[in-house]
Amino acid sequence: MTTHITDLPPEVLELIGAFLSNRVILNATLACRHFHRHLSSFLWKHVAASVARRNVDVDNLRVHSKWVRSLRYVDYEGQLPLDYYDISFPTLSVLELGSRSLKVSGPGPSAEEYTANWTRLIRLNPTVRDLSLTFPTDFAQVHTELFETIMASLYRPRRLQVDCTGSCEVPYSVQQSLWRVVSCFEEVEFASYDQARQGASLDVDLSRIKRLTYLPFNNDGVVDYDLKVLTACRGLTRLRWGNDFGQISVATFVGYLKHSTWPQLDDLALESVRQSDKEFAHVMGLVPPLKHLRLEGKNFGPLCFNQLQKRHFTTLRALHMELCHSLTSRMALDILLNCQHLEEFSARFISQDDLLATPQPWVCLGLRCLKCAFIGNTDELDSDELDSDDNNNNWQTFEHLSKLRYLEKIDLRWQDTPGSHSYHIVSGVLQWRLGYGLERLATLRRLRTIRFDTKAQNLGWEDVQFMLVHLTSLEKVFGGLSRHWKFEVELSMLLRVRGVFHES
Structure with missing residues (x-):
């Protein structure tokens, strides 16, 4: 008969450990050798390391690499030692790589050196499914080998987050490689300067994307390209578009809806809806029945509400209308x-x-x-x-x-x-x-x-x-x-x- 918690089978202890915070687990492992043996792995499931706060010893990280499920590397005015990028994590599924500031000249590494480290780490860890990349401001210098490695190495990619605060002109070859990477994932959050919005054409199949958040930084009033991206993602179930929807031609958008361009769409978020109540009511009446809806606009009136009621009330799970000031x-x-x-x-x-x-x-x-x-x-x-x-x-x-x-x-x-x-x-x-x-x-x-x-x-x-x-x-x-x-x-x-x- 079990009389003490240390008498519980390892399977039960591990089940309990899944519901405990890291602080509780750490105190338990320091107090009891039995807990240390069976609960230590939970302390290594989520690892974060950076130059500013290098709290994870690289040798310890290598020893415990088999337990790491989520890894986050962030640089501040420099880079982590190269040893951090030479570790293979057998069960790694979530990888976040980022830079808050990168100096091209001086003691800091160049963008090519920086992304070369990322490339090496990704090549060693093909099990990654969720990938987040926060690029330095000199995004134009990123070598295309990084994107080619992502496409060649990750055999079950699922979610990609791309974030670049730079506003520089991006070479066409880099932009093409980036969008080919995007096409490999099911869920994409794109928040970056998009050179293609300047008129560069993209020959990429985006049919694999199911959930898309598109937030281009260079708002040049060019929405034709945005529509090309959206219509190429015919399998979309979720669309969150951060551009000014008021620039969209309602007739064009309604035309796509009439042709069932996104037949599986059930999650929609639109910003700056400036069309009239009558115009946007056409959109609400043709969008497939939605489970999730988030709108920002000033002209959501009775006609739009009637369409919302007729078409979406029976399916809605989440409705965010606090930025619709006419509701x-x-x-x-x-x-x-x-x-x-x-x-x-x-x-x-x-x-x-x-x-x-x-x-x-x-x-x-x-x-x-x-x-x-x-x-x-x-x-x-x-x-x-x-x-x-x-x-x-x-x-x-x-x-x-x-x-x-x-x-x-x-x-x-x-x-x-x-x-x-x-x-x-x-x-x-x-x-x-x-x-x-x-x-x-x-x-x-x-x-x-x-x-x-x-x-x-x-x-x-x-x-x-x-x-x-x-x-x-x-x-x-x-x-x-x-x-x-x-x-x-x-x-x-x-x-x-x-x-x-x-x-x-």
């Missing part, structure tokens, strides 16, 4: 009332008057993340008491929130439009106080993170005590707790003493 309170409430499978939702605000006028229960009972301000009509910012109308508003809102038993994160901050300041709005936000509905939230056993608006809350000692007792998974609280700064310090200390992180 009304009524629209946001209709989403909660009708999107049964919704797990993540963000909007600017919901009026508590609309909540009172529509008491029907929300159907999104599986909601995990909610980002929305609930706005009432309190007039006095400095009042310690709420009147009866605000009490009813608070109670109705808490009644809805109490049904979201899977809720893990809630963000109650008011999302201002860029350049505006609506500090007065804090006088009407939802108050987390006992007697006004807070006691209803005892059902939220999974809630881990709460974000209040700055200076919006005026909680008492008993309110915070209630949250600590009943919100058993609570880990982090952001935002002000009291309008009296001395009492704010006391409440913050109470949270921290109980192991809950707080930041005003």
